[in-house]
């Protein structure tokens with residue numbers, strides 16, 4: 001895997017996703033809570049959070065990408081076109097970082113909004129030049145990235 005000079009703060013949420021380390025209710029042995037994004041009962045689970053359509057729709061409207069995130073794709077980078085896999089993986093790191101930061105903000109009383117996602121994208125860009133470059137490319141060329149199975153990318 002190519003070195004991207006990604007800051008650990010951008011990569012950590014993805015590692016936490018793989019290691020089940022996000023602070024969901026069930027992580028602490030409590031009954032599942034509602035999703036803080038769509039408020040669906042018993043859905044504060046990692047696999048739901050990273051594929052929650054309410055979050056995804058907001059994220060996609062901000063970045064103008066078309067995506068229907070697939071958990072396997074997000075977690076394990078499967079089904080990504082080989083030629084695009086590195087840039088797509090960068091997008092996935094930025095996406096998961098955004099979900100994770102918004103999840104924690106919502107757990108602390110914020111409501112999910114475009115402004116909240118943009119706020120975290122700006123923080124990511126300020127903190128990590130590689131993530132910043134990825135976000136700028138994403139905004140300028142939204143159709144060159146995908147985080148969904150290739151068959152859906154060209155839809």
Ligand SMILES: [Zn+2]
Pocket residue numbers: 035036037038039040043048049052053054
């Ligand atoms: Zn949800």
